[in-house]
Amino acid sequence: MLLEFRAKNYKSFCDEMVFSMVPAQKQKGLDYSILKQKGGAETYKGLCSSVVYGPNASGKTNIISAMDTFKQIVLRGHIRNDKVGSPNQAAYTLELIPYAFSSSVHPLELGIKFIEKKLLIEYSFAVDLGSFINNNHRRAILSENLRINGALIFERSKELGFGALRDMPFLQPYLADVLLKNLESAKGLSKSALNEQELFLMNGFKNIFSPDFISLIIHWLEEHFLIVYRADQVEATREIPVNDPSESTAFFDKGLNGALNGALGLPTSLGFVFSKDKAKLIPYSILKSSKKAVEAESFESYGTIRFITAVYPLVEIALKNGSTLVVDEFDASIHPMVLMNIIKIFHNDEINTKGAQLIFNTHNPIFLNSSLFRRDEIKFVERNEETNCSEVYSLSDFRTSGKYGVRKTDDYMKNYFVNRYGAIKDVDLSDHFLNIIEHDQEEVQ
Numbered sequence: 001m002l003l004e005f006r007a008k009n010y011k012s013f014c015d016e017m018v019f020s021m022v023p024a025q026k027q028k029g030l031d032y033s034i035l036k037q038k039g040g041a042e043t044y045k046g047l048c049s050s051v052v053y054g055p056n057a058s059g060k061t062n063i064i065s066a067m068d069t070f071k072q073i074v075l076r077g078h079i080r081n082d083k084v085g086s087p088n089q090a091a092y093t094l095e096l097i098p099y100a101f102s103s104s105v106h107p108l109e110l111g112i113k114f115i116e117k118k119l120l121i122e123y124s125f126a127v128d129l130g131s132f133i134n135n136n137h138r139r140a141i142l143s144e145n146l147r148i149n150g151a152l153i154f155e156r157s158k159e160l161g162f163g164a165l166r167d168m169p170f171l172q173p174y175l176a177d178v179l180l181k182n183l184e185s186a187k188g189l190s191k192s193a194l195n196e197q198e199l200f201l202m203n204g205f206k207n208i209f210s211p212d213f214i215s216l217i218i219h220w221l222e223e224h225f226l227i228v229y230r231a232d233q234v235e236a237t238r239e240i241p242v243n244d245p246s247e248s249t250a251f252f253d254k255g256l257n258g259a260l261n262g263a264l265g266l267p268t269s270l271g272f273v274f275s276k277d278k279a280k281l282i283p284y285s286i287l288k289s290s291k292k293a294v295e296a297e298s299f300e301s302y303g304t305i306r307f308i309t310a311v312y313p314l315v316e317i318a319l320k321n322g323s324t325l326v327v328d329e330f331d332a333s334i335h336p337m338v339l340m341n342i343i344k345i346f347h348n349d350e351i352n353t354k355g356a357q358l359i360f361n362t363h364n365p366i367f368l369n370s371s372l373f374r375r376d377e378i379k380f381v382e383r384n385e386e387t388n389c390s391e392v393y394s395l396s397d398f399r400t401s402g403k404y405g406v407r408k409t410d411d412y413m414k415n416y417f418v419n420r421y422g423a424i425k426d427v428d429l430s431d432h433f434l435n436i437i438e439h440d441q442e443e444v445q
Helices: 060-076 177-181 183-192 204-209 211-224 254-263 302-321 336-347 412-417 430-444
Strands: 002-008 017-020 034-039 042-047 049-053 108-116 119-128 140-148 151-156 160-162 225-228 250-252 268-275 280-287 293-295 324-327 357-361 378-383 390-394
Touching: 002 042, 002 060, 017 060, 017 390, 034 108, 049 060, 049 336, 060 108, 060 211, 060 225, 060 324, 060 357, 108 211, 119 211, 160 183, 177 183, 183 204, 204 211, 211 225, 225 302, 254 268, 254 302, 280 302, 302 324, 302 336, 302 357, 336 357
Parallel strands: 049 357, 049 378, 225 324, 324 357
Antiparallel strands: 002 017, 002 108, 034 042, 108 119, 119 140, 140 151, 151 160, 250 268, 268 280, 280 293, 378 390
């Protein structure tokens, strides 16, 4: 369960951005959508969902980009550029990260707090990347910090320090007996092996102290922190139902067809045929009336294809595994009623039994609804026009009384459009196009 993500000096976020999935104080209503998980001796609460609003170029996508960048840097264990493996180029070409509108250089800071296997895990790092698009800068990791259940495991700055590892019963199952007997030697070895461009977490700590604990973190990042940076470019991997498929191998997904019928009411069913050339399953539309089949991409709408190849599989994976699903513009080409139903499924304790979370940004105001989202689940991103720095805040940050108070009975959509909450811009292109037309008329004359 994700509790918090932090970023500083990441693209448009100059100051520290805190994206919290912890319920705000004194928020009433939709209490059934609150998750509870043990982290050590404490029980922590988390939000089931969060929706992010803001105008174009405000920084909404930068939140998701920062999460994805953090994930990719940790998984590869270093801050060198790597082969681009996703649409989020900043995760692999790190000189694209620093704030572009400043002459001074500040370190990139990223951090996360989550619960896995009843452990509260907090990990953060700071990196000197130099200035924007300076790919000749000598990069260096300035600091790293790992805490479990609030206790310091290690802290890296100019020196590398450790907590009282022997006195942490929750850590003992992940540490070998021989390590505990030679703990001081292991600490000395790890200090001498530090590399300024490699994360100690994924290298020294993993190799010397506890590969089992790092496997737990890797598993959470890969299986429980699902980040979709560009929803229109993502295709969920569908498991091939046989070990040695051929071109004639066909597969019918009963679950998907049930969802398609319930969400879209299609006059077709969906089957899949394995393509050796593309090494994947290709969806086919099967007409219910004639039983004829045709490749879905040439028959179905773009929205239907997105539902088949991305939306439904990702939601299914998240609910089955109890994952945090983060999607950029999740509602693109999907009818809002379908997405509203998906949101309610994440809020449904009888369905969402594994504690899955859904986070997405959108421009569609229909989700600004107090019966759908709690105030602390509604986030806004606004960019300062003078500094170009983005800021994220929640509807629950507003008071509940006074002239600008936000009450549960308010019409959130109406108030958003009259600029009660910020994160919206007046748009008027009429003068621009009027000038273009007048200019063209003058040229004709």
